[in-house]
Amino acid sequence: MAERMTAQIKLVEGLSFEAEAGSGHHLRLDTAPEHGGHDAGFRPMELLLIGLAGCSGMDVLSILRKQRQQVISYEIVVEGIRSATHPKVFREIRVEHLLTGRQLQAEAVARALDLSIQRYCSAEAMLNKVARITHTFRLLDVDTGREVVAEAAANKNTTAQ
Helix, strand or coil: CCCCEEEEEEEEEECCCEEECCCHHHHHHHHCCHHHHCCCCCCCHHHHHHHHHHHHHHHHHHHHHHCCCEEEEEEEEEEEEECCCCCCCCCEEEEEEEEEEEEEEEHHHHHHHHHEEEEHHHHHHCCCCCCCEEEEEEEEEECCCCCCEEEEEHHHHCCCC
């Protein structure tokens, strides 16, 4: 059976909205003053990038924990490049995964990323219909200071139509 999700937004003032998800969580949406807003909340397009980062991060961390990888900290930085004309959709998205831990195996991280990209992350599956999404990762070992930088193998299969 399909999962049903709901959300609603209510105008606060100007172009500022208060959003509530079916889960009961709230956040403020707004835009820049030059577009009629008050800069009092997230831009809707920022939330798409945040959704992608969160979706991918939850997948990757869950997989790495099952593999008993010792992740101490995990940060994801996302950059999206939008079209110059309306609708200003994302055309390119770069996702960098920064993991710090003990004896993290680059192969395990690459595999977790590939599984997220190709199988589990719904945000990835939706956004890659319009944008070319690339994932890179950087591993830092807290004991040795060794750093590994790599690209997800699944990037080769991620192409916007």
